[in-house]
Amino acid sequence: MPDALDATPYDALLLLSFGGPEGPDDVVPFLENVTRGRGIPKERLKEVGQHYFLFGGVSPINGQNRALLDALREDFAEHGLDLPVYWGNRNWAPYLTDTLREITADGRRRVLVLATSAYASYSGCRQYRENLADALAALRAEGLEPPRVDKLRHYFNHPGFVEPMTEGVLRSLADLPEDVREGAHLAFTTHSIPISAADTSGPVEAHGDGGAYVAQHLDVARLIADAVRERTGTDHPWQLVYQSRSGAPHIPWLEPDICDHLEERHAAGVPAVVMAPIGFVSDHMEVLYDLDTEATAKAAELGLPVRRSATVGADPRFAAAVRDLVLERAATERGQVAAPCALGALGASHDVCPAGCCPARTPRPAAAGAEGPHA
Numbered sequence: 001m002p003d004a005l006d007a008t009p010y011d012a013l014l015l016l017s018f019g020g021p022e023g024p025d026d027v028v029p030f031l032e033n034v035t036r037g038r039g040i041p042k043e044r045l046k047e048v049g050q051h052y053f054l055f056g057g058v059s060p061i062n063g064q065n066r067a068l069l070d071a072l073r074e075d076f077a078e079h080g081l082d083l084p085v086y087w088g089n090r091n092w093a094p095y096l097t098d099t100l101r102e103i104t105a106d107g108r109r110r111v112l113v114l115a116t117s118a119y120a121s122y123s124g125c126r127q128y129r130e131n132l133a134d135a136l137a138a139l140r141a142e143g144l145e146p147p148r149v150d151k152l153r154h155y156f157n158h159p160g161f162v163e164p165m166t167e168g169v170l171r172s173l174a175d176l177p178e179d180v181r182e183g184a185h186l187a188f189t190t191h192s193i194p195i196s197a198a199d200t201s202g203p204v205e206a207h208g209d210g211g212a213y214v215a216q217h218l219d220v221a222r223l224i225a226d227a228v229r230e231r232t233g234t235d236h237p238w239q240l241v242y243q244s245r246s247g248a249p250h251i252p253w254l255e256p257d258i259c260d261h262l263e264e265r266h267a268a269g270v271p272a273v274v275m276a277p278i279g280f281v282s283d284h285m286e287v288l289y290d291l292d293t294e295a296t297a298k299a300a301e302l303g304l305p306v307r308r309s310a311t312v313g314a315d316p317r318f319a320a321a322v323r324d325l326v327l328e329r330a331a332t333e334r335g336q337v338a339a340p341c342a343l344g345a346l347g348a349s350h351d352v353c354p355a356g357c358c359p360a361r362t363p364r365p366a367a368a369g370a371e372g373p374h375a
């Protein structure tokens with residue numbers, strides 16, 4: 001047995017995710033949960049519902065989170081880290097409030113939260129903190145005394161997140177027909193968000209147009225492109241592009257869209273494209289529909305060979321990265337000096353979101369940040 005690792009003061013890890021439907025009857029109620037009060041056009045909702053029905057009404061995201069839970073528990077056990085791992089979602093069972101009630105009943109007093117979003121932004125960070133605040137308030141209203149919650153820092157530039165994706169891009173390149181491989185371009189994709197949300201994402205320091213959201217993705221894209229060049233000896237031109245846009249058409253969102261990008265690359269004579277969904281932690285519906293179905297059909301229509309590279313999913317290197325992040329944060333909370341592990345130009349991001357970080361359009365209570373109580 002290895003020496004026990006110390007997660008003190010934490011006594012639980014909570015995997016916090018989006019949630020997804022698990023059958024046809026779940027699809028509409030799930031979409032109602034996602035879009036409550038968010039002004040998404042009905043047309044878009046019908047369209048997104050079809051994406052789920054095409055896959056039998058089942059989103060892959062819950063299965064992927066179960067696999068990640070297994071990988072985390074296995075990694076922790078193997079390395080002598082005695083920390084129970086729980087799972088709760090924003091939009092589908094197991095719901096966050098129910099999981100936090102269970103955590104409270106189990107007597108846990110300090111919970112560290114791992115959200116399945118690696119980057120700064122309202123949707124990927126603050127909205128999860130609002131969900132935590134809501135859940136804590138609901139439990140208090142039941143007369144319970146919920147634990148204190150903290151959230152792990154953004155992990156986009158942790159080697160355990162970047163390296164499996166680099167390997168995925170290398171595998172996709174190798175999988176392309178030999179005659180188009182060398183000339184292939186890399187299209188790094190992430191979720192489009194409103195430009196106003198990108199510009200105000202992350203901490204208030206200057207990050208240029210697109211805020212921390214775009215800066216962090218560019219950092220990861222550059223890291224992967226550089227590593228690919230080192231490993232293959234070929235310089236594959238790359239660009240950060242976007243997918244899964246929603247919202248009203250008159251509101252500007254981040255562009256270009258992956259499908260327009262494929263068209264433009266094809267017209268420019270590019271022989272092949274590898275689509276690398278660096279914005280996502282697992283192969284969920286945004287990847288399976290927007291890339292593997294829609295963008296892949298677009299490429300077929302153009303006669304442009306494409307491959308889609310893997311997300312980290314339940315890769316053991318990602319599980320090890322989570323263990324590293326937990327131990328780092330625990331040491332910091334104990335007042336020890338931790339050496340944060342981060343690749344790229346931006347360095348490790350803040351442990352605690354500063355006040356006003358990635359603001360909501362309508363201010364609401366958010367837990368685990370500098371401006372509010374932790375619990």
Ligand SMILES: CC1=C(CCC(=O)O)c2cc3nc(cc4[nH]c(cc5[nH]c(cc1n2)c(C)c5CCC(=O)O)c(CCC(=O)O)c4C)C(CCC(=O)O)=C3C
Pocket residue numbers: 018019020021031034035038040044045048059060061116117118121123124191192193194244245246247279284285286
């Ligand atoms: C930044 C970001 C991430 C990455 C970070 C993270 O992972 O958190 C993400 C992930 C996901 N988004 C998902 C699904 C949806 N997102 C929607 C809507 C929206 N997403 C937004 C942003 C993001 N979304 C935004 C700005 C909207 C517009 C309305 C709003 O501000 O809320 C809608 C409504 C219909 C539509 O408009 O598409 C759906 C159904 C699923 C589940 C997939 C599955 O089931 O496998 C996942 C992992």
Ligand SMILES: [Fe+2]
Pocket residue numbers: 191
């Ligand atoms: Fe989304």
